[in-house]
Amino acid sequence: MATSHTENTKKLAFTAVLSALAVVILYVGALLDVLDLSSAAFASLCVLWLLCEFGTRFALLGYAIVSALSLLLLPSKTGALLFAVFLGYYPVLKYWIERKIPRFFQWWLKLAVLNAAVVGMLFLVRYVMVDPLWLEIATLVGCNISFVLLDILMDRLLRLYVRVWRKKLHIRF
Numbered sequence: 001m002a003t004s005h006t007e008n009t010k011k012l013a014f015t016a017v018l019s020a021l022a023v024v025i026l027y028v029g030a031l032l033d034v035l036d037l038s039s040a041a042f043a044s045l046c047v048l049w050l051l052c053e054f055g056t057r058f059a060l061l062g063y064a065i066v067s068a069l070s071l072l073l074l075p076s077k078t079g080a081l082l083f084a085v086f087l088g089y090y091p092v093l094k095y096w097i098e099r100k101i102p103r104f105f106q107w108w109l110k111l112a113v114l115n116a117a118v119v120g121m122l123f124l125v126r127y128v129m130v131d132p133l134w135l136e137i138a139t140l141v142g143c144n145i146s147f148v149l150l151d152i153l154m155d156r157l158l159r160l161y162v163r164v165w166r167k168k169l170h171i172r173f
Helices: 002-031 033-054 056-073 078-087 090-100 103-128 133-169
Strands: none
Touching: 002 033, 002 056, 002 078, 033 056, 033 078, 033 090, 033 133, 056 078, 056 090, 078 103, 090 103, 090 133, 103 133
């Protein structure tokens, strides 16, 4: 029984370290406004790493920690909001969709969730700023293209991590 507590403590400590790393990544994105989307996508790779090593529970815990801390601490909330609204939980959603949903419907469901999140954010932004309709449509199209590229990148990075980096890092829990 003591081994289980020690193992969970190590997993929790590693989750905290990766969460801190993700917050630092988001902070760098907040300092350089042009990197908001990139930093949120890069921070979501920390959640992907947690999912790969420890499963859904610790990945969602890391997502919750990073979302809360980044929304509280960052000077510019754009990257934190992108992470909290979609990119932070996406690795867990991707894992669930690819395990439970037939292959034909996977992309449709992923894109539907993305578009719901983006449209929700656009409605929130509309109350703050008045953007022309063409800009909102361009944002939606750009998000869809970026999302497909991010999904492909996550697949390839996960395969590379499992096949090469995991052995070289010698992380044991």
